[in-house]
Amino acid sequence: MLIASATSKPIVGRLSPWTLAACGIAALVGVPLLAVLASWREPAVDVWAHLWRTQLAELTMNTLLLVAGVGAGTLTLGAGLAWLVVAYRFPGRALFEWALILPLAVPAYVIGFAFLGLFDFAGPVQSALRQWFGDAARLPELRSGPGVAVMMTLVFYPYVYLLARTAFREQGLATLETARSLGRSRPRAFFAVVLPMARPSLVAGASLAMMEALADFGTVSIFGYRTLTEAVYRVWNGMFDRMAATQLASLLLAFALALLLLERALRGRRRFTQSQRRGPGVDPVSLRGWPAAAATVVCGLVLVLAFVLPIGQLLLWAADVIRSWSLSPDFVAWLGATFLLAGAAAVMICVLGLTVAYARRLHPSPSVRFAAQWSSMGYALPGAVIAVGVLAPIAWLDGILGVVAEWALGRRLGLLLTGSACAVLLAYAVRFLTIGFQTLDASLGRIPSSFDEAARSLGVSVRGTLRRIHLPLMRGSVLTAFILVWVEVMKELPATLLLRPLGMKTLAIEVWERTSESMWADAAIPALAIVAVGFFPLFLASRLTSDAWRR
Amino acid sequence: MSLVVLSEVTKRFHPDRPPAVDRLSLAIARGEILALLGPSGSGKTTILRLIAGFESPDDGRIMLGGRLVVEAGHERMIAVPPEQRQVGIVFQDYALFPHLTVEANVAFGLHALTRAVRGERIREILHLVGLADLGRRYPHELSGGQQQRVALARALAPAPALLLLDEPFSNLDADLRAQMRDEVERVLRSTGTTAIFVTHDQEEAFTIADRVGVLDRGRLEQLGAPETIYHAPATRFVAEFVGAADFLPGIVTPEGIVTEIGTFANVQARAPGERVRVMLRPDDVTFVAGHDGEAIILRRDFRGSETLYCLGLPSGDRVHSSQPSSAAFTVGTRVHLEVPAIHVVTFPAE
Numbered sequence: 008m009l010i011a012s013a014t015s016k017p018i019v020g021r022l023s024p025w026t027l028a029a030c031g032i033a034a035l036v037g038v039p040l041l042a043v044l045a046s047w048r049e050p051a052v053d054v055w056a057h058l059w060r061t062q063l064a065e066l067t068m069n070t071l072l073l074v075a076g077v078g079a080g081t082l083t084l085g086a087g088l089a090w091l092v093v094a095y096r097f098p099g100r101a102l103f104e105w106a107l108i109l110p111l112a113v114p115a116y117v118i119g120f121a122f123l124g125l126f127d128f129a130g131p132v133q134s135a136l137r138q139w140f141g142d143a144a145r146l147p148e149l150r151s152g153p154g155v156a157v158m159m160t161l162v163f164y165p166y167v168y169l170l171a172r173t174a175f176r177e178q179g180l181a182t183l184e185t186a187r188s189l190g191r192s193r194p195r196a197f198f199a200v201v202l203p204m205a206r207p208s209l210v211a212g213a214s215l216a217m218m219e220a221l222a223d224f225g226t227v228s229i230f231g232y233r234t235l236t237e238a239v240y241r242v243w244n245g246m247f248d249r250m251a252a253t254q255l256a257s258l259l260l261a262f263a264l265a266l267l268l269l270e271r272a273l274r275g276r277r278r279f280t281q282s283q284r285r286g287p288g289v290d291p292v293s294l295r296g297w298p299a300a301a302a303t304v305v306c307g308l309v310l311v312l313a314f315v316l317p318i319g320q321l322l323l324w325a326a327d328v329i330r331s332w333s334l335s336p337d338f339v340a341w342l343g344a345t346f347l348l349a350g351a352a353a354v355m356i357c358v359l360g361l362t363v364a365y366a367r368r369l370h371p372s373p374s375v376r377f378a379a380q381w382s383s384m385g386y387a388l389p390g391a392v393i394a395v396g397v398l399a400p401i402a403w404l405d406g407i408l409g410v411v412a413e414w415a416l417g418r419r420l421g422l423l424l425t426g427s428a429c430a431v432l433l434a435y436a437v438r439f440l441t442i443g444f445q446t447l448d449a450s451l452g453r454i455p456s457s458f459d460e461a462a463r464s465l466g467v468s469v470r471g472t473l474r475r476i477h478l479p480l481m482r483g484s485v486l487t488a489f490i491l492v493w494v495e496v497m498k499e500l501p502a503t504l505l506l507r508p509l510g511m512k513t514l515a516i517e518v519w520e521r522t523s524e525s526m527w528a529d530a531a532i533p534a535l536a537i538v539a540v541g542f543f544p545l546f547l548a549s550r551l552t553s554d555a556w557r558r
Numbered sequence: 559m560s561l562v563v564l565s566e567v568t569k570r571f572h573p574d575r576p577p578a579v580d581r582l583s584l585a586i587a588r589g590e591i592l593a594l595l596g597p598s599g600s601g602k603t604t605i606l607r608l609i610a611g612f613e614s615p616d617d618g619r620i621m622l623g624g625r626l627v628v629e630a631g632h633e634r635m636i637a638v639p640p641e642q643r644q645v646g647i648v649f650q651d652y653a654l655f656p657h658l659t660v661e662a663n664v665a666f667g668l669h670a671l672t673r674a675v676r677g678e679r680i681r682e683i684l685h686l687v688g689l690a691d692l693g694r695r696y697p698h699e700l701s702g703g704q705q706q707r708v709a710l711a712r713a714l715a716p717a718p719a720l721l722l723l724d725e726p727f728s729n730l731d732a733d734l735r736a737q738m739r740d741e742v743e744r745v746l747r748s749t750g751t752t753a754i755f756v757t758h759d760q761e762e763a764f765t766i767a768d769r770v771g772v773l774d775r776g777r778l779e780q781l782g783a784p785e786t787i788y789h790a791p792a793t794r795f796v797a798e799f800v801g802a803a804d805f806l807p808g809i810v811t812p813e814g815i816v817t818e819i820g821t822f823a824n825v826q827a828r829a830p831g832e833r834v835r836v837m838l839r840p841d842d843v844t845f846v847a848g849h850d851g852e853a854i855i856l857r858r859d860f861r862g863s864e865t866l867y868c869l870g871l872p873s874g875d876r877v878h879s880s881q882p883s884s885a886a887f888t889v890g891t892r893v894h895l896e897v898p899a900i901h902v903v904t905f906p907a908e
Contacts, residue, residue, distance in 0.1 A: 465667030
């Protein structure tokens with residue numbers, strides 16, 4: 008009655024739909040986590056007893072060793088290579104500088120099976136060795152803890168390499184020159200100043216690598232190396248004991264959270280020390296003679312082992328398959344299914360991510376900020392954990408739906424949600440929402456808030472502003488977010504394997520099925536298709552970083 | 559009738575800090591141009607944002623065109639959202655939409671019109687701001703002054719009841735600033751637009767505005783015509799913030815206010831015996847050279863058309879005097895002060 012105009016609506020004093028949506032999305036992300044924890048209400052005592060007697064100690068030890076090995080390996084390799092290309096000039100440096108991130112485009116299980124095909128007892132390398140040096144000649148067993156750790160180090164070192172390279176460059180010349188003016192030689196300055204200053208980035212990179220190693224399912228299962236992630240799947244599929252699998256998953260969850268906390272603790276308070284970058288970057292020293300040759304050989308060796316050899320092997324196998332006309336006729340169907348599933352997930356995640364990011368822009372209240380943080384948490388959860396966490400609530404919902412349908416329609420409908428893509432899409436949303444959110448949030452943050460206010464003052468509503476101002480300005484970032492999520496979903500294995508709709512087959516699943524039967528050549532073409540798609544985000548990332556560098 | 563009425567409006571951003579806007583009341587007539595002048599942090603931009611609807615007051619109410627748009631202190635706050643207030647805004651950074659052409663920027667607020675009427679209106683408004691030929695350009699293809707004109711055109715296109723301008727000239731260089739100031743005033747007057755603009759530049763406020771409101775820490779210190787603000791400041795803060803001034807101690811006697819440099823009329827009828835400070839603007843003080851002069855030139859700042867002299871008095875107090883640069887006096891010259899008592903403003907001595 009106080010308001011003269013009938014069109015006036017109160018805007019304050021009630022909850023905005025954006026706030027509600029953001030909180031709803033955060034709750035969705037929390038569901039699998041709660042489901043995993045809730046499994047402890049009825050512990051599967053006999054399965055645990057069995058596991059305890061037989062494998063639990065082995066599984067835990069294996070997992071710990073693998074994660075620690077990958078952490079140490081990626082740190083050494085990633086930071087070492089980064090310093091080499093930032094601080095020295097040697098033949099091939101310009102090529103190595105970007106080519107050393109290439110292994111990131113290839114899923115670990117693809118490089119893994121290519122390696123097995125190459126270096127296995129029956130593979131070309133060992134066969135040749137036996138021919139030359141007699142039957143006693145053999146390589147160390149690849150299907151072992153150290154073998155898997157070395158393999159994963161070769162795949163995951165680019166995480167450390169990328170972050171370390173940026174950190175080293177940001178420190179600039181001044182840091183190094185200060186240290187040298189105080190009497191340190193260049194190599195000693197590296198250990199005394201450069202490395203400690205880059206610690207936050209190094210820790211972040213190594214944590215990413217270790218999380219990947221912890222969550223990895225494809226590689227360890229091909230290599231027959233028993234870890235917790237692999238055990239979740241085995242207990243689920245082999246013993247059909249979902250409760251026990253879920254409880255194993257909670258153990259895995261504890262590992263993941265411990266890793267996350269460790270990262271936070273190690274990163275310390277120095278997160279922002281390198282934010283104000285001034286002055287020129289490190290001036291690379293030209294190497295000559297033996298040191299130059301050594302630098303080139305080291306970089307080249309890593310690149311050949313981690314990328315050229317496995318991809319070359321895949322191409323050879325693919326050529327064989329094509330020559331013998333034995334490409335499966337279903338290949339196109341798999342390709343279609345993969346693109347469809349990944350596309351649907353990417354659209355959904357972009358919408359969810361944008362909703363959360365926009366809610367935070369409109370109403371940066373504590374609850375919305377918490378929702379935004381909480382919904383970014385899924386990246387730390389291994390796919391296997393999310394998968395078992397999603398299935399329990401979905402199966403429960405299916406049960407309710409079934410009862411309702413039977414009562415309403417008088418007949419059984421079967422498993423509506425569990426049998427459809429709902430479950431796997433939900434799992435993807437939980438796992439990859441952070442990619443969509445971070446990308447879109449950063450892009451939204453670059454749009455001045457005066458744009459919103461200008462639009463509102465010109466009579467356009469909140470939703471109209473999003474449609475007419477923000478989305479057109481964010482076009483590039485929306486595409487980037489879409490591609491990033493799309494590629495991640497295409498590569499994802501454990502959640503897809505556990506939750507895919509009945510009968511659906513994607514490229515990743517085909518690769519896994521063929522390789523678990525050691526039919527390496529048959530897996531080559533689907534694997535190459537995944538690799539080809541994986542180059543998209545790498546291209547995007549290199550464009551973004553090079554833009555940032557060429558000021 | 560007043561177009562804009564703010565009654566006892568208070569806005570706090572942090573519970574433990576003083577409010578950004580403190581029980582502020584203000585009424586603006588239709589067609590008036592009001593400048594809000596104050597140092598940074600005085601709450602002037604917050605007032606604009608409260609009127610536009612981007613912030614909600616913690617107390618008080620705001621009426622626009624006789625319609626209550628926001629009233630705090632109810633159990634459920636009632637507020638009209640910004641898009642329904644018919645308030646145009648020119649932003650400090652212009653906030654031109656970079657993905658839209660000049661025409662599309664101007665058309666942005668005209669969604670209610672038919673295509674033909676819209677086209678006509680765009681032409682008309684671009685002509686008004688002198689950008690008739692640049693409609694197809696994108697904002698980044700325009701100079702700063704042109705961008706400013708587009709921002710003005712876009713805000714005026716829907717014929718808002720009220721236009722708010724937030725430091726509109728701060729992004730322009732000095733030459734362009736003076737030119738755009740005249741331009742904007744011309745456009746506002748010719749369209750009869752009611753406008754409030756925020757600035758920390760007194761010259762800008764004085765040249766454009768009918769009335770100037772001086773703000774300090776969220777409070778309205780004085781609201782009046784530019785001449786009143788300058789010559790009859792209501793508070794010491796206004797006197798110091800608007801133009802330079804010296805404050806010379808004096809004592810009120812039946813004959814007038816006696817100071818070191820002479821006696822002034824007691825126009826404010828202060829009680830005899832009261833200790834006061836007399837405000838002296840540099841343009842109120844002149845002097846002639848003389849060997850037995852009571853003051854001495856301590857410092858001389860050449861400013862182009864005028865020169866500012868700092869004069870030392872026997873007591874150690876200092877007064878400033880601005881003189882045409884045609885005459886030049888050297889530092890150390892003894893002078894007699896002459897203060898024609900046209901505007902005598904005194905403040906109680908602390």
